Amino acid sequence: MTCQRRIVSCLLVGISLGLLFTPALGREVSDIKPANPNLCPKGREILKYFQSIYGKRMLSGYNVYVHTPDDYEQTGMLAAIWGRDVQWLPPVDEVIAHVKAHGYLLTLHWHWFFGGDSAWKSKRKTPVNVARVVTPGTPEHATAMKEMAAAADILEKLQEAGIVVLWRPLHEIDGGWFWWTDLDRPENTAELWRMMFRFFTEERKLNNLIWVYSAGVGDLKKKPVELRKRFYPGAEYVDISGIDLYGVNPAEDEEPYWTFFRAMAEVSPGKMLALGECDELPNPQKLAAGRLPIWLYGLPWWGTPSARRPVEQAIATMRHPFVVTLDELPAFGDEDPPPVVGILSPMDDGSAWFPEGSVTVEGYAVDRRGKVVRLEFWANDQLVGQLANPPRQFRWQWTDAPSGCYDLRAVAIDDAGQRFRSNRIHVNVGVVDAARGRPVTASGGENPSAAVDGNYYTSWRAPTEAEEAWIMIDLGQVHSIHQVNLIWGWKIHAEHFAIETAKEAPSQAASWHRVYEGKNLPWEVWKATHRARFAPTEARYVRIHFFRRAARQTWGGYDLAAVEIPIPPSKGAE
Ligand SMILES: [Ca+2]
Numbered sequence: 001m002t003c004q005r006r007i008v009s010c011l012l013v014g015i016s017l018g019l020l021f022t023p024a025l026g027r028e029v030s031d032i033k034p035a036n037p038n039l040c041p042k043g044r045e046i047l048k049y050f051q052s053i054y055g056k057r058m059l060s061g062y063n064v065y066v067h068t069p070d071d072y073e074q075t076g077m078l079a080a081i082w083g084r085d086v087q088w089l090p091p092v093d094e095v096i097a098h099v100k101a102h103g104y105l106l107t108l109h110w111h112w113f114f115g116g117d118s119a120w121k122s123k124r125k126t127p128v129n130v131a132r133v134v135t136p137g138t139p140e141h142a143t144a145m146k147e148m149a150a151a152a153d154i155l156e157k158l159q160e161a162g163i164v165v166l167w168r169p170l171h172e173i174d175g176g177w178f179w180w181t182d183l184d185r186p187e188n189t190a191e192l193w194r195m196m197f198r199f200f201t202e203e204r205k206l207n208n209l210i211w212v213y214s215a216g217v218g219d220l221k222k223k224p225v226e227l228r229k230r231f232y233p234g235a236e237y238v239d240i241s242g243i244d245l246y247g248v249n250p251a252e253d254e255e256p257y258w259t260f261f262r263a264m265a266e267v268s269p270g271k272m273l274a275l276g277e278c279d280e281l282p283n284p285q286k287l288a289a290g291r292l293p294i295w296l297y298g299l300p301w302w303g304t305p306s307a308r309r310p311v312e313q314a315i316a317t318m319r320h321p322f323v324v325t326l327d328e329l330p331a332f333g334d335e336d337p338p339p340v341v342g343i344l345s346p347m348d349d350g351s352a353w354f355p356e357g358s359v360t361v362e363g364y365a366v367d368r369r370g371k372v373v374r375l376e377f378w379a380n381d382q383l384v385g386q387l388a389n390p391p392r393q394f395r396w397q398w399t400d401a402p403s404g405c406y407d408l409r410a411v412a413i414d415d416a417g418q419r420f421r422s423n424r425i426h427v428n429v430g431v432v433d434a435a436r437g438r439p440v441t442a443s444g445g446e447n448p449s450a451a452v453d454g455n456y457y458t459s460w461r462a463p464t465e466a467e468e469a470w471i472m473i474d475l476g477q478v479h480s481i482h483q484v485n486l487i488w489g490w491k492i493h494a495e496h497f498a499i500e501t502a503k504e505a506p507s508q509a510a511s512w513h514r515v516y517e518g519k520n521l522p523w524e525v526w527k528a529t530h531r532a533r534f535a536p537t538e539a540r541y542v543r544i545h546f547f548r549r550a551a552r553q554t555w556g557g558y559d560l561a562a563v564e565i566p567i568p569p570s571k572g573a574e
């Protein structure tokens with residue numbers, strides 16, 4: 001990733017259902033002949049599949065740290081390609097397990113910390129002379145070989161596990177910010193690519209790599225195509241080419257996609273072109289309408305809805321028929337991927353409030369090889385329903401749902417017995433929210449009222465510097481309450497908090513009464529939910545008092561998306 005970022009604000013309208021194929025423009029690709037003549041059969045199958053969809057549809061992906069669940073929770077869809085970094089890779093066995101448990105296509109890049117220093121020129125203590133790195137006999141060459149061997153050990157384990165890797169080394173190769181980019185003599189960088197290619201394929205016999213070249217975004221006047229071509233190692237060393245394209249607003253911009261698509265078609269003629277990294281996937285409606293070049297795939301760096309990628313946009317993109325998601329991938333080689341299942345309705349956005357007996361769940365379940373033989377529905381870890389031989393688009397009614405608040409999931413089981421869990425939806429049945437829209441005060445921070453607005457994608461953010469913070473809701477009248485749901489955003493929640501209530505004005509300190517205390521609560525990724533239950537108590541004022549952040553997080557204050565106080569509906573009317 002580059003350090004260049006731009007806040008992108010987008011408004012996407014609805015989901016287009018029509019697929020419009022337009023004549024390919026600049027999308028002619030050579031017949032697939034793998035760069036590595038010994039590429040494994042599964043790798044060849046993947047390349048053939050890519051060629052079959054290239055120019056017609058675009059594969060979705062994400063480069064992630066810990067954020068993968070977000071996209072799934074919010075859109076119900078999983079991307080086809082999962083990207084990680086060799087420099088910061090979890091134990092390879094975990095990577096293998098994760099890829100297999102999902103059936104992802106895996107892509108790896110490598111922020112190569114040469115000599116244990118940094119990948120970024122600006123952060124290195126010692127600069128790297130790329131000419132010496134590619135010259136046998138130099139200490140730099142020895143270092144490179146040693147570090148490449150360590151990377152090869154990882155790739156070899158993936159090969160043994162039958163996993164093909166879209167291998168994207170030396171990324172943003174012509175950008176100028178990484179040590180491997182020799183701006184004075186780009187041919188050295190191109191030689192470094194070939195050196196790695198030969199070592200990996202000939203010496204280490206890594207036949208599970210599809211070689212992906214990626215340029216860096218930047219001014220084409222300052223770094224014209226003629227210069228960029230000098231970094232390119234040659235068609236025989238590359239399977240897929242492309243660019244890491246940042247700073248583009250998918251709602252408005254069209255020209256940058258074309259500019260860089262054309263540039264890369266010149267740099268790497270005949271290759272399929274992909275977005276190894278991007279802020280967002282290009283707008284699928286425009287792709288379908290032929291207004292944008294069709295990249296083979298795109299991997300937003302943060303595979304998660306955020307200020308840069310609003311939920312509406314993520315949903316519109318991931319659910320658009322032009323975009324290939326995980327459930328649509330074929331099974332490659334002899335793999336039998338697990339099924340894929342997602343809940344599309346209700347949404348996990350805070351809107352799932354139902355009268356008793358009326359919960360309807362809609363989603364999709366598909367198996368990429370074999371079939372889905374059963375769907376199970378789980379609410380708070382209790383099996384509450386099943387569907388045998390479900391259709392791809394399923395609909396299930398939970399007719400005997402007792403009143404309460406639930407984490408609801410579907411689990412798909414395929415004919416090989418493999419299980420797969422859907423996204424998790426927060427569902428409330430037979431209750432109303434006494435806190436909704438009530439007046440709120442807080443110890444500080446931004447948007448306290450966002451905690452009671454009924455939307456899980458808006459939140460109150462406590463000040464960054466404060467470990468202790470509180471938020472108080474005036475219910476307007478005394479209610480008997482016995483539960484508070486706290487739903488957190490952005491992974492910044494409390495490890496220690498208390499719930500305090502009062503019947504009289506909060507200025508009378510003596511009237512406060514602590515009804516619940518949570519301590520040593522585990523750190524969770526999106527979304528942490530605390531369902532605090534306590535003995536029924538009469539309360540008009542409810543104060544949530546936070547004392548310590550989970551995981552000692554320091555990059556932001558508490559991020560509270562919802563405070564819900566469920567009460568029976570008859571008591572909800574004022
Ligand atoms: Ca299967």
Ligand SMILES: [Ca+2]
Binds near residue numbers: 451454458561
């Ligand atoms: Ca909210």
